[in-house]
Amino acid sequence: MKKNIAVLMGGRSLEREFSIKSGQRVSNALKKLGHKVIKLDIDESIVDNLNSEKIDLAYIALHGKDGEDGTIQEILEVLNIPYTGPGVYPNVVSFDKIVSKQIFMSLDIPTPPFYFLNTSSFRELGSSKLLPFITKKIGLPLVVKPSAQGSALGIRIVNEKESIPEAIISALSYSKKVILEKFIDGVELAVSIIGKEPRILPVVEIVPKKKFFDFESRSRTGETEYFVPARVSASSDKKVKEVAIAVHNALKCNKLSRVDIIMDRKEEVPYVLELNTSPGMTDTSLLPMSAEAAGLSFEELVDEIIKMSL
Amino acid sequence: MSKKITFDYWEHLYSNRTEYMFSSEIRDLLSLSARPDIISFSGGLPEVRALSFQRLERYIKRILKTNGDISLQYGESEGYYPLRTKLIEVMKLEGLDTVEEDIITTTGGQQALDLLAKIFIDPGDIIITESPAYTGALNSFRSYEAKIIGIPLDKDGIDTSVLEKKLKELGDKKARVKFIYLVPNFSNPSGVTLSLQRRKKALELAKKYNIMILEDNPYGMLRYKDKPIPTIKELDSKGDDHTVIYISTMSKLFAPGFRIGWIVAPHPILEKIILGVQSSILCVSTFSQRIAYEYFSDPSWRDNIDEFIKIYAKRRDAMINTLEESFPEGTSWSIPKGGFFIWLKLPHYLNTKEILADAVRNNVAFVPGSAFYADERGINEARLAFCTENTERIEKGIKILAGIIKEKIKLYKSFK
Numbered sequence: 001m002k003k004n005i006a007v008l009m010g011g012r013s014l015e016r017e018f019s020i021k022s023g024q025r026v027s028n029a030l031k032k033l034g035h036k037v038i039k040l041d042i043d044e045s046i047v048d049n050l051n052s053e054k055i056d057l058a059y060i061a062l063h064g065k066d067g068e069d070g071t072i073q074e075i076l077e078v079l080n081i082p083y084t085g086p087g088v089y090p091n092v093v094s095f096d097k098i099v100s101k102q103i104f105m106s107l108d109i110p111t112p113p114f115y116f117l118n119t120s121s122f123r124e125l126g127s128s129k130l131l132p133f134i135t136k137k138i139g140l141p142l143v144v145k146p147s148a149q150g151s152a153l154g155i156r157i158v159n160e161k162e163s164i165p166e167a168i169i170s171a172l173s174y175s176k177k178v179i180l181e182k183f184i185d186g187v188e189l190a191v192s193i194i195g196k197e198p199r200i201l202p203v204v205e206i207v208p209k210k211k212f213f214d215f216e217s218r219s220r221t222g223e224t225e226y227f228v229p230a231r232v233s234a235s236s237d238k239k240v241k242e243v244a245i246a247v248h249n250a251l252k253c254n255k256l257s258r259v260d261i262i263m264d265r266k267e268e269v270p271y272v273l274e275l276n277t278s279p280g281m282t283d284t285s286l287l288p289m290s291a292e293a294a295g296l297s298f299e300e301l302v303d304e305i306i307k308m309s310l
Numbered sequence: 311m312s313k314k315i316t317f318d319y320w321e322h323l324y325s326n327r328t329e330y331m332f333s334s335e336i337r338d339l340l341s342l343s344a345r346p347d348i349i350s351f352s353g354g355l356p357e358v359r360a361l362s363f364q365r366l367e368r369y370i371k372r373i374l375k376t377n378g379d380i381s382l383q384y385g386e387s388e389g390y391y392p393l394r395t396k397l398i399e400v401m402k403l404e405g406l407d408t409v410e411e412d413i414i415t416t417t418g419g420q421q422a423l424d425l426l427a428k429i430f431i432d433p434g435d436i437i438i439t440e441s442p443a444y445t446g447a448l449n450s451f452r453s454y455e456a457k458i459i460g461i462p463l464d465k466d467g468i469d470t471s472v473l474e475k476k477l478k479e480l481g482d483k484k485a486r487v488k489f490i491y492l493v494p495n496f497s498n499p500s501g502v503t504l505s506l507q508r509r510k511k512a513l514e515l516a517k518k519y520n521i522m523i524l525e526d527n528p529y530g531m532l533r534y535k536d537k538p539i540p541t542i543k544e545l546d547s548k549g550d551d552h553t554v555i556y557i558s559t560m561s562k563l564f565a566p567g568f569r570i571g572w573i574v575a576p577h578p579i580l581e582k583i584i585l586g587v588q589s590s591i592l593c594v595s596t597f598s599q600r601i602a603y604e605y606f607s608d609p610s611w612r613d614n615i616d617e618f619i620k621i622y623a624k625r626r627d628a629m630i631n632t633l634e635e636s637f638p639e640g641t642s643w644s645i646p647k648g649g650f651f652i653w654l655k656l657p658h659y660l661n662t663k664e665i666l667a668d669a670v671r672n673n674v675a676f677v678p679g680s681a682f683y684a685d686e687r688g689i690n691e692a693r694l695a696f697c698t699e700n701t702e703r704i705e706k707g708i709k710i711l712a713g714i715i716k717e718k719i720k721l722y723k724s725f726k
Binding site for chain 1: 312313314341345659660661664665667668670671718720721722724725
């Protein structure tokens with residue numbers, strides 16, 4: 001049945017451009033599916049805009065701040081507008097990688113060992129003096145990343161302890177808290193899960209030309225190779241999927257998620273890096289790639305996402 | 311069975327040069343700067359609101375009434391002759407004497423760069439630029455697979471002693487150097503002006519090593535202080551007059567929306583350029599050229615330039631004063647006598663690409679320095695455009711940036 005669907009995109013996040021690409025592609029698919037599409041950029045008029053038309057469903061094609069941190073979900077809850085993707089709680093906890101990693105650890109879900117520090121602790125508590133201790137505990141190389149930022153922005157792999165301060169300053173440009181995490185030399189994998197009865201789509205293996213899957217590796221065609229299903233053993237594939245579904249359930253992502261995992265090359269331990277509540281929907285994004293391998297066209301994927309959300 | 315994903319079915323057919331054309335995360339971060347709530351020091355957008363739209367309407371009506379059919383037709387590849395006559399008058403104001411036959415109009419200064427790159431650059435050829443240099447030029451040269459060598463600049467422009475050493479070294483290696491690209495007046499991005507002495511030296515070196523100079527002069531007439539310095543083309547015209555190719559644009563004198571630039575070059579070069587035009591766009595927009603002709607035929611255009619100068623000078627002063635008041639020790643910036651840009655340098659441990667992320671979250675945007683280098687330099691540098699925002703917003707934006715930078719310097723010092 002034809003529905004009025006507001007596609008929420010753009011916004012003030014650093015991933016605005018990426019969100020617009022996702023939103024445009026989703027809008028085109030929804031039109032092909034016969035729905036009426038209302039494209040909405042997220043700004044100070046969003047509440048008025050959502051109120052001014054009859055909207056059956058909001059499709060959240062936002063990435064990063066406001067779209068993946070529970071903000072827009074809470075607004076839509078207040079306005080009683082159904083929306084795609086997980087609810088407020090999974091967004092709030094997954095957006096802060098420190099919170100979600102703490103949850104993973106409490107449930108014995110493997111995640112790379114880490115410590116976190118925040119801006120005020122540097123300013124008020126002399127946390128900079130902790131670096132030698134952290135380096136000793138985690139070892140080098142280590143990954144320095146902001147606690148709340150998508151698309152790998154602000155992430156650096158540090159090989160020498162002298163480079164840690166600059167990496168911390170960099171990460172704190174994106175977030176108020178910084179994570180110093182053990183670097184895992186492994187295979188990068190993305191596991192997409194959809195449906196109220198969770199369905200795990202084929203695992204995507206990511207092979208960036210650079211040392212890790214950074215912003216440019218994600219956004220430039222040809223910078224990264226992808227293989228679906230991932231070229232891992234059947235037992236590893238099983239382990240990865242088990243961990244992914246455990247994460248999906250732990251964070252109560254009842255409709256949709258993409259879990260990013262790094263599989264240790266030696267011990268084949270699937271370490272969970274993070275969970276994404278609003279996976280990219282561009283023509284080079286991981287969820288549509290995975291869906292296609294499962295036999296779902298982009299329109300069918302969008303159709304499934306909206307049907308489970310209405 | 312695992313399958314490698316192919317996004318682009320024709321990936322194997324693209325030319326090698328597409329490898330050199332790419333976007334960057336800077337571009338993505340800057341996409342936010344189009345929002346009205348962002349104070350933007352990023353784009354060098356001329357203040358077109360200072361133009362009289364009523365006059366423009368009159369020009370357009372007159373063109374349609376008197377020459378509507380011709381103005382909507384294809385035109386000469388060399389450009390509209392009467393407009394070229396007007397351009398002679400424009401260039402004369404900066405002391406440059408030339409004739410219509412030595413001028414060709416282009417679709418903006420950017421197409422002039424592309425055409426010159428097209429006719430001169432073979433893959434692997436060397437182009438020398440000042441460093442930092444205009445990104446649009448770097449991208450244009452790179453797209454023809456040139457190898458770019460950047461020569462540092464200081465407050466007097468490109469360092470000609472470094473240039474001399476480099477040219478000697480390249481000459482000894484018999485490297486294929488094609489030209490030196492220079493923006494001598496209030497350069498984009500550095501805001502720096504090349505001194506007369508160095509203009510002469512650069513010309514002397516080009517002649518000695520038998521290479522050309524590509525002189526790009528978009529901002530020369532937007533001088534807020536002191537007297538004009540002769541263009542390198544003018545210096546060359548006193549000699550054999552075949553070493554300098556001169557480029558300019560109407561984007562800053564009139565409006566960028568009309569997309570008109572021009573090239574002044576020796577006749578044999580123009581013949582090749584015309585072939586380039588014919589194999590690409592056939593001719594520059596006839597309609598735009600006629601509007602530009604009307605604009606430069608109306609004596610009021612000089613008042614517009616005075617008005618532009620008044621506006622930009624005020625904005626530059628606001629930016630420099632606020633930088634002086636609010637920026638911390640260890641930072642420095644250029645003080646341009648014209649043009650649109652100020653070049654900012656921060657301590658070596660600060661990365662302006664990351665500061666941009668922080669700045670954008672606080673509603674301020676600028677362009678990180680690395681965008682203007684052909685190599686890995688410029689990490690701690692940035693270009694601030696003062697031409698776009700009003701003085702109030704300039705002051706507010708600079709103070710926000712100062713706060714972010716101070717905080718980062720303090721944080722860095724805490725590690726010591």
